[in-house]
Amino acid sequence: MSKQVLVISASPRKGGNSDTLCDEFIRGAEAAGNRTEKIFLCEKNIHYCTGCGYCNSAHKCSQQDDMAEILNKMVNANVIVLASPVYFYTVDGQMKTIIDRSCPRYTEIAGKEFYYILTAADNSATSLERAVSGLRGFTLDCLPGTREQGILLGTGVWEKGAVKTTSFMKQAYDMGHNI
Template sequence: MSKKVLVLSASPRKGGNSDLLCDKFIEGATAAGNEAEKIFLRDKRINYCVACDSCQKNTGKCALKDDMEGILEKMITADVIVMATPVYFYTMDAQMKTLIDRTVARYTEIKNKEFYFIATAADSSNQAMERTIEGFRGFTDCLGGAKEKGIIYGTGVWTKGEVKRSPAMKKAYEMGEKV
């Protein structure tokens, strides 16, 4: 059965290492007959949550008017969500964290999803990425029926495009293919 895959790329640069892994994951997922869409967060206007509590009083309707409403709807309707970030100071970047915080309006509707995480960093140790992965897990632990299906570590990459020489590219394709 074909699945609807939503890839959230938090790379601040198109063609950056985490973004390239997103593309490779999508390539594998579509080759296996799935429908896939990538949202490049840098191109979206997502404001910070201001804790106004409006969403809790208005059945999930956020008071902020930006691109998050459409992204959140796609997260709710997806079968699979891929969350990709470069690692800055051993945690996810601000674009991804802002998106996660803004799901508060309707996070209870993001349920029964399969999740894949992609993290890229100059550090060459997968273990050093665990704070980032734990940040993703903190989010998915709040979602009903969330299932972590895989992690792609693009470690030891600093300059744009360097991940192309990494075994992570093959792993991203293969994970996408097995969605």
């Protein structure tokens, strides 16, 4: 059965390591017959949450930016891939902003399948544990019925494109293909 796969790339570098793994994941997912879409967050106009509380009663954000469109796509997807480089042991600011801004409709994102793609210059997978924990706080703790389907920890990749010569490329393809 074909699924709608939404890949959210929080890389600040188009063609950066986490973004490249997103493309490889998509290649695998499409080869398996799934429909895919990638959102490259750096190309979007997304403001930080102001904590105004408007969304608690209105179920929409008071801010007028690209987040409403992204939330619609998250709600309509069967599978969501959250991809981010790891900075100072957690996801980057673009990813955290998306998580914070999901508040108006987060209950509608419940029950989805989630994959995480994380990259870091550090060679130790344990250095990415806090980032995984943060994503799990959002997906597993806040979204009932969510299923964590796969995690790719791309370590030891700093320079743009470094991931292309690693086994992480095959892992990304296989994760996408096995949806």
